[in-house]
Amino acid sequence: MEQFLKAGKPFRASKAVGKGKASASSKDPDDMSDGEAQPYTANVADNSNKRRKKQPQGPLSVLREATLAIGNLGLETKRDSRLYQKGLMRCWKVPLVNYFDKAIEVFLGTPLDDLPTQRTWAQFSIDSSLLPSKPETAQAIKVMKAHVAQDPALWQEKVHFCLVKRTYDQKHIRVCLWIDLQKELQAVNTLLLDLGAVAQWEPPPRSARERITANAIAKLAKFKF
Numbered sequence: 343m344e345q346f347l348k349a350g351k352p353f354r355a356s357k358a359v360g361k362g363k364a365s366a367s368s369k370d371p372d373d374m375s376d377g378e379a380q381p382y383t384a385n386v387a388d389n390s391n392k393r394r395k396k397q398p399q400g401p402l403s404v405l406r407e408a409t410l411a412i413g414n415l416g417l418e419t420k421r422d423s424r425l426y427q428k429g430l431m432r433c434w435k436v437p438l439v440n441y442f443d444k445a446i447e448v449f450l451g452t453p454l455d456d457l458p459t460q461r462t463w464a465q466f467s468i469d470s471s472l473l474p475s476k477p478e479t480a481q482a483i484k485v486m487k488a489h490v491a492q493d494p495a496l497w498q499e500k501v502h503f504c505l506v507k508r509t510y511d512q513k514h515i516r517v518c519l520w521i522d523l524q525k526e527l528q529a530v531n532t533l534l535l536d537l538g539a540v541a542q543w544e545p546p547p548r549s550a551r552e553r554i555t556a557n558a559i560a561k562l563a564k565f566k567f
Contacts, residue, residue, distance in 0.1 A: 442469050459502065471490050
């Protein structure tokens with residue numbers, strides 16, 4: 343595991359009216375003697391000029407409208423993401439300890455195209471296996487040591503998400519896992535609870551950027567250009 347770390351055309355409806363071609367004659371439209379129906383327009387008022395035209399928006403108004411739309415869409419997407427996290431992940435709020443500093447460093451420093459989830463899980467597994475052993479956690483540490491010794495190819499596809507980072511107030515560590523490794527998941531739960539962690543079942547709180555975005559949108563919405 344340590345080596346792994348180093349290592350068509352649009353449809354248009356027909357505009358034809360009645361049967362056959364409409365005649366431009368002034369003949370009574372109710373007269374069907376010639377077999378052709380004429381559109382009746384004599385009593386229809388032309389209101390096209392009476393409709394009030396919408397005033398074009400200035401560039402600042404357009405910019406404001408686009409910014410609000412993009413911001414609200416981003417907040418909605420982030421909210422949905424937090425709801426999905428609740429359904430798919432196990433999360434813990436861990437007291438601020440230094441046992442997982444390396445895992446936090448890997449999570450924050452690994453590029454997205456370099457397997458950040460798998461690398462973070464690998465380092466987190468190593469950190470967990472090195473926790474101080476107690477009678478109540480000895481079996482869990484044994485499970486994590488055995489996992490660390492495994493070939494990464496055996497578990498890479500079973501680790502879907504792994505987050506290890508400090509909370510925005512820098513007072514706790516947040517750990518979120520989505521893994522198909524039942525023994526290891528139970529072992530992690532035992533070890534984190536022993537450190538004083540609290541399992542979290544509600545949706546994750548809003549991130550710092552999400553709160554900043556929401557405040558900025560609220561302020562912008564009060565202005566009219």
